[in-house]
Amino acid sequence: MTTSQMPYSQVQISAWLRGLLSVAWADSDFSASEKNLLQELTQSPELHSNINLEELKPITPSELAEALGKDPKITQNFLRTAVMIAMVDGMYSQTEDDLIQQFCVALGQEIKPIVELRKKIEALPGKEHHPDLLNPVKEWLDRLDIHDKRLAHFLCKAIPAQCPFERDVILFGRKVMHIPAMCQINPLYDQLVGLRFRAMNYLADDCDEDVSKYC
Structure with a gap:
């Protein structure tokens, strides 16, 4: 793995993972699936992290800020992955937002689409469906730069290849209900899938890696 494929230092990668863990824990709902994912990520040879999950504590x-430094490209990319982790289940809680805003202050950055989204939601008269509200957030997520091999592997591992959870519930040979796909309940799913596809292209085209395991 060349230096050009790993522009982030090991200190930055470790802090990055701790930051994502902090976001996952922010709503006090650290599920088994989230723990399994983080376990896989921390021990992943592709990420060259080799961190014990039990020792991976939330980060202040x-x-x-001290670990990531002042480069706005790095800090904005971290914030994009933090928002992605917060929204991957189709929800973005107040506690997750509070922590991400604390990260923004410490990093000297602002997520303008999230700030504007919060203002618009507060100004809404009711709970009507407003599908266009998330468009600025989608555009901001689409600008995530993938130029680190470990970040590309993280995206491929963290984002499912297919819409999860879609299945029929069958009891005694009869279908009693249908659980919809994530893409039907998460308005940012297209952006997440797009990021995963770009990460796979980066690994295949720029790093000459076999990405069949992610297909």
């Missing part, structure tokens, strides 16, 4: 905003 000041610790994160």
